[in-house]
Amino acid sequence: QIRRMISQFLTGHGYRVRVAQDGVTALAMVEEELPRFVIVDMYMPGMNGLELTRRLRARQYPGSVLALTGSRDEELLQGMLDLGAVDVMAKPVDLERLELVVQLGCLLTAP
Secondary structure: OHHHHHHHHHHHOOOOOOOOOOHHHHHHHHHHOOOOEEEEEOOOOOOOHHHHHHHHHHOOOOOEEEEEEOOOOHHHHHHHHHOOOOEEEEOOOOHHHHHHHHHHHHHHOOO
């Protein structure tokens, strides 16, 4: 439900959005086409957002990452920031803030 809401919101604001239901699918999608920005949920099926971000960085992914979470696990959240996440946002998602973070992340990774 959150994926659909964010996808519709960002698409409506002119972004091209691809959606993955889990970390394994997200990694495969990044291999196909390198995105400038990735939004990860900290608790996805099969692999959490921290592990996905570690794997992206190990593959030299240069783009921006935003983590979404309902967790207050400071170690997990700090791990995301240590891996260079642009931001860690709590759920429920503030769509206006989300758009600002996406704009910032895209500017930081502009060619």
